[in-house]
Amino acid sequence: DQQVKQNSPSLSVQEGRISILNCDYTNSMFDYFLWYKKYPAEGPTFLISISSIKDKNEDGRFTVFLNKSAKHLSLHIVPSQPGDSAVYFCAASRRFGNEKLTFGTGTRLTIIP
């Protein structure tokens, strides 16, 4: 049972435009949502997170939006840069009792110069 889903395996965006990566989840008990970025032959690195009590969190060019009623989150990157080309994973976690992260399948973002 895939509790966290990223339905777009890949996305291509022109440099300077907005990149929007989407993630859906099924478990309403999740408290935390995180986005990780992964380059080939490297481990994932943390990008941005949001708590279930918020609907938006912003960090520089990166903004994460959470729609709890739709069980949907999205990552916006504005403006997109060539260095943003990577695989992006969303992940979710509960606050107490279980500190595992449940990951989505990833979206490969390619920024076209």
Added chain:
Amino acid sequence: DVKVTQSSRYLVKRTGEKVFLECVQDMDHENMFWYRQDPGLGLRLIYFSYDVKMKEKGDIPEGYSVSREKKERFSLILESASTNQTSMYLCASSFLGGSYNEQFFGPGTRLTVL
């Protein structure tokens, strides 16, 4: 800076061999995790540990075992490697009760089983 290191970046083994993948973290994290990453399947949790000598099965533990004798070290063992265990293996660690349960990852080990 948190540092998670893995013993090998690339490894080639033969079917039936016993394989050890080592992971060390230097930030005194309580939690440690082993994942494998395969195209189209994302990161799947194999085993995790909340404390020394403690281990719990993740989503895909079959064919694997783990060992945590010291807090900073978490080993993944493939008792008898098979070709379907060819994958990228990622180790991660986190603080107990850390912010958003954020995990810090090592660089990964690309294992090929022939």
